[in-house]
Amino acid sequence: MTTDVLEVAEQAVSDMIAGSFTGVSPTASAPSVTLEADKYEFDADFQLKVATHTLRDLNFMRKAGHLIKPEYFEDVGVQAMVNMALRFYQKWGTVPQTAIAGKQLLSEDLTAKVIRADVKPLALSAFKSVFGASADLSNGDWVAAQVAEFARHQAVSQAIYQSVNLLEKKSFTKIEQLIKMATEVGVNVDSNEYDYFEKIEERTRKRIDKAAGILPPSGITTGQNMIDNLLYHRGWGRKELSIILGGAKSGKTTALINFAKAAALSGFNVLYATLEVASEILSERLDATITDIAIKDLGLKMHEVRSKVEAAVARSGKFKVHEYPSGTFTPNQLRQLIERYKSPALMPDGSTRDPIKFDLVVVDYADIMAPNFRSTDTIENSKNVYLDLRAIAFDENVAMLSATQGNREGAKATVLNATHVADDYNKVRTVDIMISINMTEEERANGEARLHFAASRNQEGGITIFIKQELAKMKFIASILRIE
Numbered sequence: 231m232t233t234d235v236l237e238v239a240e241q242a243v244s245d246m247i248a249g250s251f252t253g254v255s256p257t258a259s260a261p262s263v264t265l266e267a268d269k270y271e272f273d274a275d276f277q278l279k280v281a282t283h284t285l286r287d288l289n290f291m292r293k294a295g296h297l298i299k300p301e302y303f304e305d306v307g308v309q310a311m312v313n314m315a316l317r318f319y320q321k322w323g324t325v326p327q328t329a330i331a332g333k334q335l336l337s338e339d340l341t342a343k344v345i346r347a348d349v350k351p352l353a354l355s356a357f358k359s360v361f362g363a364s365a366d367l368s369n370g371d372w373v374a375a376q377v378a379e380f381a382r383h384q385a386v387s388q389a390i391y392q393s394v395n396l397l398e399k400k401s402f403t404k405i406e407q408l409i410k411m412a413t414e415v416g417v418n419v420d421s422n423e424y425d426y427f428e429k430i431e432e433r434t435r436k437r438i439d440k441a442a443g444i445l446p447p448s449g450i451t452t453g454q455n456m457i458d459n460l461l462y463h464r465g466w467g468r469k470e471l472s473i474i475l476g477g478a479k480s481g482k483t484t485a486l487i488n489f490a491k492a493a494a495l496s497g498f499n500v501l502y503a504t505l506e507v508a509s510e511i512l513s514e515r516l517d518a519t520i521t522d523i524a525i526k527d528l529g530l531k532m533h534e535v536r537s538k539v540e541a542a543v544a545r546s547g548k549f550k551v552h553e554y555p556s557g558t559f560t561p562n563q564l565r566q567l568i569e570r571y572k573s574p575a576l577m578p579d580g581s582t583r584d585p586i587k588f589d590l591v592v593v594d595y596a597d598i599m600a601p602n603f604r605s606t607d608t609i610e611n612s613k614n615v616y617l618d619l620r621a622i623a624f625d626e627n628v629a630m631l632s633a634t635q636g637n638r639e640g641a642k643a644t645v646l647n648a649t650h651v652a653d654d655y656n657k658v659r660t661v662d663i664m665i666s667i668n669m670t671e672e673e674r675a676n677g678e679a680r681l682h683f684a685a686s687r688n689q690e691g692g693i694t695i696f697i698k699q700e701l702a703k704m705k706f707i708a709s710i711l712r713i714e
Contacts, residue, residue, distance in 0.1 A: 272380045274305065280377065281308045282360045283370055284315035285332060288325050290370045294377040295319055297415070302384035307352030310345045311360055329361040378415075385412035407603055450590045450629040453492025456710050457681075457695060461663070462688035466493075466590060466629035470662035471620040473596070474633040475651060475684055477641050480667045481699075481706060482633035483507055483594055487515050488706040489631060490592045494549040495520070495542060498589035501571070502551045503564060505598050509553040512594075518704040525704055548586050556598040561618030564593065568626055588628050593619065595633035597652070613656040620660055636666070644670065645694070648685040662687045677701070678711070 283290040284298060300313040314335045318326055326332045336357055339345045345353050359365065389412035393405045439445035449465025451458055458464045466472050466489070476482040483506065494500045504512055518525040521538040528535055552567060571586040593599065596619060601611040623630035634657055640650030646666035648658045658664060664685040673679060681695040696711040 271376075272383055276376075276380070277303050277305065277308055278356070278359055279366050279373060280380070281311045281315070281356065282365050282367060283373055284312050284319075285325055285360055286327050286365070286367060287370045288327070290374050291315070291319050291325055293371075293374040297377050297381040299381070299384075301388065302381060305352065305356065306349050307354070307356035310339065310349060310353040311356045313344070314339060332357065332361050382413065382415045385415040388412070403603065410602075450493050450498050451496050452489055453496070454707055454710060456713065460683075460689060460693060460695075460713070466631055467662060467688070468589075468627050468629050469624040470687075471616065471623055471630045471632070471660065473657065473661045473664045474631075474667065475636055475646055475664050476633065476667035477636040477646070480636075480669070481679070481701070482667065483512075484515065484701065484704060484706045485667065486592050486594050486631065486633060487512060487704065488519055490549070490590065491516055491519055493590045494546050497545065497547045499547040499586055500549045500590045500592065501568065501588045502549070502592045502594065503559060503567070504551060504553050504594045505556050505559055506594055509551050512551060515704040519706075522703055522705075524702045526702070547589070550586070550588075557600055559593075560600045560602050561615060561622060562602045564591070564619075565622050565625075568622070568628075588626070590629045590631060591623070591626075593630070593632040596657075597634050609654045609656070612654040613660070616657050616660040620662075634664075644668065645680070645682050646684060647682070650684075658685050661685065663689065677708075 280298070281303065284295065295316065298312060298316065300309040300316070303309045303312055314332075315325060318324075318335060326335055336345075336353065340350060340353075386409070389408040392408055396402075396405050396408070436445060440447075447458070447464030449458065449461060449463030449467055451465045452461070461467070463470075474482050474485050476485075486502075490500050490502050502512070507515075514525060514528060517523070517528055517535050517539060520542055521528075521531075521535050523531055523535060523538075550571070554563075568588060568591065571588065574585055575583040577583050596615055597612070599615045599619075601614045602618060603614070605611060619630050619632065622628075635652040636646050636650045637652040640646045640652075643650060645668050648655075648664065650666070651657050651664075663683065666682045666684040667679060668682055669679040677699050679697050679699055681697060683689070683691045683693040685691065694714045696713070697707045698709045698711055699706060700708040
């Protein structure tokens with residue numbers, strides 16, 4: 231299937247889910263007519279060629295066997311051959327290869343009625359084509375390279391056919407699951423190869439350039455050089471998920487706001503999705519921390535606030551805030567939002583907004599997101615949210631920053647560590663760094679707190695940073711007292 235056709239297929243079901251077939255009956259809107267009429271490059275000859283390789287080419291099966299399913303083949307006789315080949319390979323780790331071995335397998339399947347009586351003539355015909363003198367075993371590597379797209383083409387086609395009946399039942403979640411699974415078939419077959427020994431020279435050059443200051447850090451700054459220097463990427467890592475751990479009312483949102491502000495003021499583009507605090511309140515807090523004016527005095531010094539915020543624009547990146555009700559925002563919605571900003575947009579005044587590629591994405595916060603596909607298992611739901619957030623960070627090359635709640639035991643602890651994560655320990659396994667917010671009542675009264683590296687994948691763990699805060703001005707870190 232060509233890329234254009236795959237996009238048409240995905241769009242067809244997307245339109246169905248979005249309700250854009252309004253006024254057209256599900257039967258009339260079914261895309262199966264067009265898909266069935268065109269065979270594209272994956273026609274009967276190509277499918278027979280794939281089946282031939284599954285039975286006779288071990289190298290091909292090692293490369294592509296995991297992507298192939300009998301139901302992807304239109305001829306039921308060819309399906310029977312592929313089914314035979316896959317079962318043999320799974321059991322013995324090789325292929326039948328010869329007609330003699332193939333005949334034995336075919337006889338066994340006929341006797342055991344794995345191949346139905348009505349399919350027998352078609353199976354015998356396919357057998358002769360696969361093992362006959364004219365069987366095409368050429369270009370095995372090329373065929374293997376095409377299998378990922380072939381498998382995805384067939385999987386999407388089948389998912390769309392199944393979705394038509396589901397549409398009549400209004401099973402939109404099931405349709406979304408089917409299409410998502412189908413479009414992901416073969417996606418990772420060509421994972422990026424990295425030759426460790428060959429790349430030592432490249433790694434050395436990067437290290438030399440970093441030491442010389444020629445190659446800037448890849449991290450997104452926290453706004454605090456001392457903290458940046460403790461982090462592996464000299465800031466929040468791109469393609470990574472960083473989490474702030476804290477108890478109730480410990481300042482998680484204030485931390486996220488301040489880290490987002492620091493990135494924006496340093497020229498990075500920031501997307502902030504707030505699920506708990508209204509955009510208006512969040513903006514008030516940002517005004518306070520950017521202008522160094524107490525939040526209670528913003529109304530009294532409104533013109534000074536405006537001037538200082540406008541002055542900050544010249545040196546800043548983009549800062550986009552989106553507000554969603556708790557428990558409704560999914561990772562898929564976040565991914566779609568990021569994609570939307572990557573394209574030009576027509577503004578209400580008729581101007582065109584340039585595409586925006588974000589550097590830092592902040593979700594306030596992950597625990598109150600909804601999974602893409604909700605199950606009755608709350609731990610599974612939580613795990614999937616965190617895995618999806620990290621996947622988005624990787625796919626979009628952004629630093630992903632969020633927060634999580636501490637458990638009841640953590641509320642009694644002097645230092646929150648990884649065991650004090652609420653609900654699901656999978657969070658700890660998924661994140662790249664988790665920094666906890668800690669304070670005693672005495673520290674709170676003195677405007678002090680401690681940040682502790684509770685879990686870390688790439689940098690040293692167990693570090694504690696003692697900080698001074700000015701929460702009246704929404705400054706999560708006014709200064710760093712010391713590091714232990």
